[in-house]
Amino acid sequence: MNVLVLSGMVGILLALLDFFGSILYSSRITMASKVTSVALTLGGFIGRLGILSLIFYGLSQVKAIHFQITLLSFVLCFTLCLVLKTMFFYRKLKSVKQKPLVG
Numbered sequence: 721m722n723v724l725v726l727s728g729m730v731g732i733l734l735a736l737l738d739f740f741g742s743i744l745y746s747s748r749i750t751m752a753s754k755v756t757s758v759a760l761t762l763g764g765f766i767g768r769l770g771i772l773s774l775i776f777y778g779l780s781q782v783k784a785i786h787f788q789i790t791l792l793s794f795v796l797c798f799t800l801c802l803v804l805k806t807m808f809f810y811r812k813l814k815s816v817k818q819k820p821l822v823g
Contacts, residue, residue: 731793
């Protein structure tokens, strides 16, 4: 397999795992406790960022993976996932209409 293709696939896989992991973690946190959800969500973000840093550091030592391509594909895929999630959120928000107030 080509080094660039393998690097791109690794970056995309890491982005998808991080994105869906963040969705799963944040949804469980907000359902569990409303009071500390902001602090726990921030802690989860810092934890995921630390884990990703260690993974990318490990990948930088592997000769069969082009580090810059992996990083670029990660950023592009994660950004695309965020844009799609935002579009679906706004469509859902737009479809929910408030009832007019009857005075």
